[in-house]
Structures are given as C-alpha cells and as structure tokens.
Amino acid sequence: MRISLRVNxxxxxxxxxxxRLLVHVLRELGFTSVRVGCDTATCGACTVLMNGxxxxxxxxxxxxxxxxxxxxxxxxxxxxxxxxxxxxxxxxAQCGYCTSGMLLxxxxxxxxxxxxxxxxxxxxxxxxxxxxxxxxxxxxxxxxAGL
Amino acid sequence: MKYVGRPIPRFEDDAILSGRAQYxxxxxxxxxLYAGFVRSPYAHAKVLRVDLTDVARQRGVVAVFGPRxxxxxxxxxxxxxxxxxxxxxxxxxxxxxxxxxxxVVEYEPLPAVxxxxxxxxxxxxxxxxxxxxxxxxxxxxxxxxxxKAMKEAEVMLEGRFTIQxxxxxxxxxxxxxxSYDGDVLTVWSSTQVPFxxxxxxxxxxxxPLTKVRVIQPFVGSAFGSKLLVYPEEIWVSKAAYLxxxxxxxxxxxxxxxxxxxxxxxxxxxxxxxxxxxxxVLAIEGVVYADAGAYYxxxxxxxxxxxxxxxxxxxxxGRIKAVxxxxxxxxxxxxxxxxxxxxxxxxxxxxxxxADELGLDRVEVRRRNLIRQLPYTNVFGMTYDTGDYLxxxxxxxxxxxxxxxxxxxxxxxKKGRLIGVGLSVYVEITTFGYETAILRAERDGTFTLxxxxxxxxxxxxxxxxxxxxDELEVSIESVKVVWGDTALVPDGIGTMGSRSxxxxxxxxxxxxxxxxxxxxxATEKLLGCKPEYSxxxxxxxxxxxxxxxxxxxxxxxxxxxxxxxxAIYHADATYPFGVHVAVxxxxxxxxxxxxxxxxxYDDVGFVVNPLLAxxxxxxxxxxxxxxxxxxxxxxxxxGNLVTANLAFYYVPTAAESPKYEVYFAERPHPSRHLTGxxxxxxxxxxxxxPAVVSAVEDALRRIKPGVRIEKTPVTPExxxxxxx
Numbered sequence: 001m002r003i004s005l006r007v008n009x010x011x012x013x014x015x016x017x018x019x020r021l022l023v024h025v026l027r028e029l030g031f032t033s034v035r036v037g038c039d040t041a042t043c044g045a046c047t048v049l050m051n052g053x054x055x056x057x058x059x060x061x062x063x064x065x066x067x068x069x070x071x072x073x074x075x076x077x078x079x080x081x082x083x084x085x086x087x088x089x090x091x092x093a094q095c096g097y098c099t100s101g102m103l104l105x106x107x108x109x110x111x112x113x114x115x116x117x118x119x120x121x122x123x124x125x126x127x128x129x130x131x132x133x134x135x136x137x138x139x140x141x142x143x144x145a146g147l
Numbered sequence: 148m149k150y151v152g153r154p155i156p157r158f159e160d161d162a163i164l165s166g167r168a169q170y171x172x173x174x175x176x177x178x179x180l181y182a183g184f185v186r187s188p189y190a191h192a193k194v195l196r197v198d199l200t201d202v203a204r205q206r207g208v209v210a211v212f213g214p215r216x217x218x219x220x221x222x223x224x225x226x227x228x229x230x231x232x233x234x235x236x237x238x239x240x241x242x243x244x245x246x247x248x249x250x251v252v253e254y255e256p257l258p259a260v261x262x263x264x265x266x267x268x269x270x271x272x273x274x275x276x277x278x279x280x281x282x283x284x285x286x287x288x289x290x291x292x293x294x295k296a297m298k299e300a301e302v303m304l305e306g307r308f309t310i311q312x313x314x315x316x317x318x319x320x321x322x323x324x325x326s327y328d329g330d331v332l333t334v335w336s337s338t339q340v341p342f343x344x345x346x347x348x349x350x351x352x353x354x355p356l357t358k359v360r361v362i363q364p365f366v367g368s369a370f371g372s373k374l375l376v377y378p379e380e381i382w383v384s385k386a387a388y389l390x391x392x393x394x395x396x397x398x399x400x401x402x403x404x405x406x407x408x409x410x411x412x413x414x415x416x417x418x419x420x421x422x423x424x425x426x427v428l429a430i431e432g433v434v435y436a437d438a439g440a441y442y443x444x445x446x447x448x449x450x451x452x453x454x455x456x457x458x459x460x461x462x463x464g465r466i467k468a469v470x471x472x473x474x475x476x477x478x479x480x481x482x483x484x485x486x487x488x489x490x491x492x493x494x495x496x497x498x499x500x501a502d503e504l505g506l507d508r509v510e511v512r513r514r515n516l517i518r519q520l521p522y523t524n525v526f527g528m529t530y531d532t533g534d535y536l537x538x539x540x541x542x543x544x545x546x547x548x549x550x551x552x553x554x555x556x557x558x559x560k561k562g563r564l565i566g567v568g569l570s571v572y573v574e575i576t577t578f579g580y581e582t583a584i585l586r587a588e589r590d591g592t593f594t595l596x597x598x599x600x601x602x603x604x605x606x607x608x609x610x611x612x613x614x615x616d617e618l619e620v621s622i623e624s625v626k627v628v629w630g631d632t633a634l635v636p637d638g639i640g641t642m643g644s645r646s647x648x649x650x651x652x653x654x655x656x657x658x659x660x661x662x663x664x665x666x667x668a669t670e671k672l673l674g675c676k677p678e679y680s681x682x683x684x685x686x687x688x689x690x691x692x693x694x695x696x697x698x699x700x701x702x703x704x705x706x707x708x709x710x711x712x713a714i715y716h717a718d719a720t721y722p723f724g725v726h727v728a729v730x731x732x733x734x735x736x737x738x739x740x741x742x743x744x745x746x747y748d749d750v751g752f753v754v755n756p757l758l759a760x761x762x763x764x765x766x767x768x769x770x771x772x773x774x775x776x777x778x779x780x781x782x783x784x785g786n787l788v789t790a791n792l793a794f795y796y797v798p799t800a801a802e803s804p805k806y807e808v809y810f811a812e813r814p815h816p817s818r819h820l821t822g823x824x825x826x827x828x829x830x831x832x833x834x835x836p837a838v839v840s841a842v843e844d845a846l847r848r849i850k851p852g853v854r855i856e857k858t859p860v861t862p863e864x865x866x867x868x869x870x
Contacts, residue, residue: 031166032166042791091760095368097318097319125800132761
C-alpha cells in the first residue's frame with residue numbers, strides 16, 4: 001500500500017506491506033533514533049509523536065499512520081533543544097537506548113504545560129530505563145519545563 | 148588537578164541526543180541478510196530430526212544451517228528452553244520470521260530438572276550426561292578453626308536465604324552484524340568483550356587475529372549480561388564468512404530473555420556462631436548456584452562465598468561453593484556478580500543476630516566491623532584501604548539514619564507503615580590488565596584509544612578528564628575512542644567496576660610516556676632539557692608547544708614516538724559504604740513503595756561526581772528491583788513464563804524512590820594511579836539488603852517477629868506475612 005508520512009516536516013511516500021509496523025518503516029527511512037526494545041509495547045523506546053501525541057510506534061501499523069505528522073528526536077525545535085541541553089546537563093542519559101522515547105514523552109509533557117513532578121513521573125513511566133534510576137530524567141524535564 | 152573531581156557532563160551525549168548514536172541494529176550494509184534461530188520450546192529434549200527442506204524453499208530464504216553445520220544442540224539434545232537448533236538466513240526480516248515457524252524439528256522430551264536441590268538428589272535427570280552429575284563445580288573455602296569457634300559460641304543461628312533468578316534486561320537486546328569482504332571479517336556486536344570475540348571468532352574460523360576485526364558500537368547497556376562470547380556471535384560470523392554477505396541477527400525481547408544469561412540465583416545455607424554480646428565468631432555453610440544449562444558463569448558462587456564475611460571481622464569460616472546445572476538459561480554475571488549476594492546474605496545474618504540478642508542493628512554492626520585495614524578475610528581476600536568504623540559512623544550521620552527512624556515512628560502514629568533499613572558493604576572491584584594508546588595530533592590535540600568498552604557509564608568523558616589533567620591541557624583537546632580491535636591490540640573491557648581504575652590508570656601511564664617522548668624531541672629542538680607545563684615545553688628561555696614538537700617530528704627535525712601504548716595491570720581494590728532505604732508498605736495490597744534511597748560510599752577518589760552519582764542511582768534501582776519486583780519464573784515444565792517485559796517487572800519511574808548520593812569526604816584511595824576504586828556496582832550491592840531490611844522494619848510495626856528469608860519480597864509475600 002502506498003502511504004505518505006510527514007516526518008519532522010518532510011514528506012515521504014512509501015510503499016508498505018499492510019502488516020509492516022510504523023517503527024520498522026521509520027527506521028528504514030533512516031530514523032534509527034526510533035528504537036526497538038521489546039515486542040510487547042512495554043518499553044517505550046520506539047515512542048514517536050504522531051499528530052502531536054506520543055505513541056509507541058511498534059504498536060502502530062505504518063498504514064494506520066498514513067497522512068500523519070510524525071516527530072522524532074531529530075525535530076529540533078526550541079523545546080526539543082532545551083530538553084536535550086537539560087538532559088545533557090543533568091546526566092539524564094546513560095546507555096542512550098531509551099533516550100529517544102524519554103525525550104519525546106518529555107517533549108509532549110513540556111508542550112502540554114506539565115505542572116508538577118508527579119505528572120512528570122507519571123508521564124515518563126511508560127518508558128523503561130534500566131540505567132538511570134529516573135531521578136535525573138525527572139530533574140531534566142523539570143528544568144526544561146521551568147518548574 | 149583541573150578536571151578530575153568535577154561534575155562534567157558527558158561528551159557521549161552529543162551522539163545520543165542527536166539521534167545518530169549507532170547501535171548494532173542501526174548498521175545496514177548493502178546486500179544485508181537477516182539471521183534468525185529456531186529455538187527449542189522444551190527445557191530438556193533429545194533432538195531427533197531437524198528438517199529444513201521446506202524452509203529452504205521459502206521466499207527470501209538464502210541459507211539454512213542445522214545442527215551439523217553449526218554445532219547446535221551438542222550431544223543431540225537441548226538443555227533449556229530457547230536453546231538454538233537451527234539458523235535461517237533470509238533477505239528480509241518479516242520473511243525471516245514467517246519461515247522460522249516452518250522448520251520441522253522432532254523432539255523427544257526428557258524430564259527437566261529445574262531446582263537446585265532436586266538436581267542434587269540421586270537419580271535426578273542429568274543436564275550433562277558426560278559429567279555424570281549435575282554438580283558443575285565445587286570448592287570449599289576455609290580459614291581459622293570453625294569447630295573450635297562454634298564450640299565457644301554462646302549463640303547459634305541456622306538458616307537458609309534464597310535469592311531469585313534475575314533477567315538482566317538491558318534495554319537493547321543482543322545483536323550481531325558480520326561482514327566478510329574476502330579478506331577481513333568485521334563483526335559488530337552489542338557486547339562488553341570485543342577482544343574476546345575476536346579471539347573466539349578467529350579460532351572458530353581458523354583465521355589469524357589480523358583477519359578478524361570486532362567493533363563495539365553504542366551498546367544499550369549490559370550489566371554483565373554481555374561479557375561472555377555468545378554462540379550467536381560465532382554463528383553469525385560463520386554465516387557471513389561462508390555466504391560472503393553481511394548478516395545481521397538482532398534478538399527479539401523474548402528471545403533475548405531466554406538466550407542471554409541470567410543472574411543471581413544463589414541460595415545460602417548457613418550456621419553462625421556468636422558471643423552473647425553480638426560478636427560473630429564463625430560462619431559455616433554452603434552457597435548453591437542455580438547455574439542453568441551450561442556452566443558459563445564461573446565463580447559466581449565462589450565470589451559470594453569468599454566475600455561472605457563482608458566488612459566484618461569473622462576469624463573462622465568454612466563455606467562450600469557449589470554450582471549446579473539445571474534446565475534453565477545459563478547463569479552468568481549480573482551487576483555485582485557474587486558481591487550483591489554475599490552482602491545480602493551477611494547483612495540478613497547481621498539483622499537476625501541483632502534480633503536474637505535484642506541489639507540495635509547499628510550496634511551489632513559496630514561491634515563486628517573490621518578495625519584495621521589492610522585486612523585479609525578468613526577466605527584470603529585482602530581488603531586494601533579504608534576506615535570502616537569511622538566511615539560507618541559518619542555515613543549514618545550524613546544519611547540521617549536516626550532521624551529517619553524517628554520520623555517513621557511518628558508517621559506510624561498517623562497510620563502510615565514506613566520502614567527504614569540499612570546495609571553496610573565491602574566489595575571487590577578491578578582485575579587484569581588494560582591497554583591505552585595515546586596519540587599526539589598535528590594540531591596539538593590528543594586521541595586516546597582505550598580497550599575499555601563503555602556502554603552507558605560515561606567512561607570516555609572520565610578518561611578525557613584524567614588525560615587532560617595529566618597533560619595539563621583543555622579537556623576539549625582530548626578525544627577518546629573505544630570499541631574497535633583494529634585500534635588497540637588487546638584489552639579486557641568495561642565490567643566489574645574496573646574501568647577508570649584499570650583503563651584510567653593505563654591512560655595516565657600513556658600520557659606520562661607521551662610527555663617523555665615529546666620531551667626527548669624538544670631537547671633536540673631547543674638544545675636543552677625542557678620542563679613541561681600546560682601543553683608547553685620550556686628551557687633556556689625558549690619554548691615549544693606540543694603542536695610545534697609534533698610538526699617538527701613530521702619534518703624530521705626531531706625524533707619521537709607520537710603514539711605511545713601503555714598496558715597497566717590493576718589488581719583488586721575494595722570499596723566500602725553504608726546505605727539507607729526507606730519504604731512504605733500498603734497493608735491492604737502488600738505493595739511496597741520505595742520512598743527514599745541514600746548512599747554514602749568510600750570509593751576512593753571520584754573522577755566525576757555527576758557520573759558517579761548516575762551509577763549510584765541506577766545501580767540502586769536495580770537492587771531495588773531485585774528486592775521487590777523482579778524474578779525469572781519457570782513453570783514445572785521449564786517454560787520461562789516471564790519471557791518479556793510485560794511479565795518481568797523492571798521498575799518504572801513510578802516505583803523509583805528519591806535518591807541522595809554522598810561520597811566520603813575523606814576517601815581512602817586505591818593504590819592505582821587514579822586512586823579510584825570503582826562505583827559501577829556499589830549501589831546494586833548495597834541496595835537489596837537495605838530495602839529488604841526496610842520492608843521487615845515496616846512489617847514488624849504491626850507483625851512483630853516477621854523475618855524475610857528470600858528475594859523478591861513480592862506484594863503477595865507481604866500480604867501473607869501480614870496475615
């Protein structure tokens with residue numbers, strides 16, 4: 001099936017098998033920052049923003065995303081850049097494998113005007129991190145959100 | 148010192164945050180093929196027939212390999228669920244997974260043995276018939292006079308403590324890419340040990356080391372689960388070599404949970420003799436390891452046995468370490484590898500002794516802590532430096548242990564069930580050699596090639612700090628490169644909290660040698676013996692910068708080695724610390740929420756407190772996961788029922804406590820050039836006993852006398868203990 005995706009503002013037209021997952025199509029387009037960490041939609045490493053909302057792209061068929069606006073961490077607008085600086089300053093990434101998922105989930109939280117630490121913790125709890133113990137991620141998001 | 152000791156953010160983050168950090172699955176080569184494995188659904192079975200004729204005919208299939216070609220199912224049987232029996236190589240991953248299901252494998256199921264104590268019974272099914280027993284390894288560690296000391300003891304404790312199987316669950320599953328260009332075989336692997344892979348692949352394919360290059364790309368963490376050379380690394384290399392096409396294998400999560408080693412899974416049966424005032428005289432017992440189907444994780448039970456006395460002055464001991472084969476995924480290192488188990492065992496024993504004698508948990512430790520360092524424990528481990536008693540007292544004060552206890556009491560009056568736990572540890576880090584190569588570049592910058600294999604720790608940044616200080620140059624002028632056997636001849640890698648101590652000391656040694664080399668050239672250039680300071684050589688009123696000297700060498704005006712190599716041998720060193728955990732128990736559901744985790748560590752000098760704290764916090768949460776949530780569960784038939792992240796509970800942000808990380812104000816450095824001792828595993832080692840102790844403390848407020856004798860302490864366990 002022929003579908004079109006707008007990824008980080010650029011239009012892509014691709015021919016995909018109906019069973020192909022969005023995460024695989026994005027990775028084949030070169031967006032390897034979208035990562036695969038599980039096969040049960042549990043880990044959140046493949047999180048992208050689809051039409052402004054965070055989705056686990058391993059749980060979306062590429063054909064379901066036809067016509068969608070997708071953001072990955074390469075979408076370096078002011079909020080994303082601020083988050084990245086804050087992640088670096090606060091040592092919020094270790095191995096980096098979950099970082100894309102963390103950044104995109106956090107981006108959504110900041111854009112939505114997250115108000116409290118509790119909301120941040122709840123917001124990022126859909127992305128598993130085995131390295132950091134989460135505190136520095138929460139701190140980084142708080143700082144980027146101006147809390 | 149300019150950089151060492153400062154919380155410098157990581158250089159590694161630039162690649163990660165840009166999204167361009169390359170992990171093994173991100174490597175795509177022209178003509179790439181995709182490999183997958185047919186894996187046994189049985190825990191123990193004879194493999195009667197593997198028929199791949201139908202698979203070979205499927206669309207997209209390029210090659211199939213059975214037991215004969217690759218040596219799958221040695222001895223004609225599989226020993227654990229998930230063991231490979233066949234390999235399929237296809238042109239597309241979706242087609243690959245379609246075809247894997249079409250392989251015909253005829254099995255004759257055999258009775259599986261899944262429990263250590265069953266496996267030890269006469270007549271138990273044998274995991275390895277050739278061995279004639281399920282005992283893969285057994286050693287007795289002994290010191291002092293146990294019989295005499297036990298006779299003198301006024302108090303005796305006897306018991307058993309069981310530590311569950313843990314799935315390391317690195318966020319990036321294992322994967323391998325191999326490519327052979329007719330000359331050199333290049334292998335990329337999500338590994339901690341590229342140098343070992345190089346040796347094993349060369350051996351398996353009968354190639355000289357020069358024809359095998361192994362690259363460690365970015366690795367999505369490991370925690371010890373990637374420090375063995377795995378069979379897939381050999382099989383994928385062999386397939387690429389035979390097919391002369393690049394081949395990629397990436398484990399699915401459930402495949403990874405079965406085909407990547409598990410950790411912990413030790414049980415201690417113990418007898419302890421003590422005086423009535425709480426001094427432990429002797430310890431005796433057996434440490435059993437549930438080693439799984441192959442004895443790959445050598446020495447886990449042994450490390451646990453030898454470190455069992457912990458930071459306590461116990462003069463008489465005899466511990467047998469027994470590693471027992473079972474029909475489960477092989478056991479190997481998991482963050483701490485033997486030390487977390489030893490610490491949990493001895494800390495539980497100390498808590499129990501305190502209870503028996505009506506002593507405070509602090510007091511019983513105070514009475515037993517080693518008074519004078521260096522100290523050789525009863526099993527021959529020589530703890531190098533430290534002042535345990537002083538660090539313990541200062542730590543308790545710094546962590547506010549007593550205040551937390553009174554706060555918990557107050558909260559109980561308001562209806563909250565809060566527990567405060569404590570643990571003390573000594574652990575062993577660092578071994579072997581490490582290699583560093585330092586090169587002076589034409590523009591006055593430096594490239595350090597390390598044999599270390601970082602995978603999240605920030606080792607490259609810490610090495611840059613160490614080298615920049617030694618060369619007295621700006622940290623931006625030092626670039627650290629790792630993970631390529633073509634750049635460094637040999638090394639061991641990042642594991643066992645050894646990186647900065649071993650690899651950092653190698654880097655310092657290399658920097659010193661490079662300065663000597665450059666000084667030699669400068670002497671020729673300036674005609675006098677120069678002094679080096681901040682990137683400049685000076686003598687007789689003249690000066691030359693590093694850049695001037697390097698250029699002069701290229702112009703043949705002077706001679707020097709611009710690239711120097713250093714091999715540093717770093718034997719063991721012993722960090723020490725005290726940690727405190729605070730948890731809240733919901734008596735209705737039995738759920739335990741960790742509220743606060745505080746650590747105070749004497750790990751020698753701290754090169755980068757920002758990164759060291761990162762290790763402490765992440766390490767603590769892993770130990771908390773072990774204490775409360777995680778367990779690899781097998782059913783009676785040997786099916787791994789926690790085979791993915793939906794059923795295996797890695798803690799999320801919601802379960803994570805707040806952390807406070809402190810390092811000793813007056814640390815006791817190791818004797819190595821960096822003065823460091825290692826921080827990678829300390830909190831994983833200390834956190835499980837602290838949390839278990841905290842849960843017990845909370846439960847006793849409404850159920851005096853409860854005692855926890857296993858991990859994990861699940862909500863179900865808590866619920867039952869309260870009934």
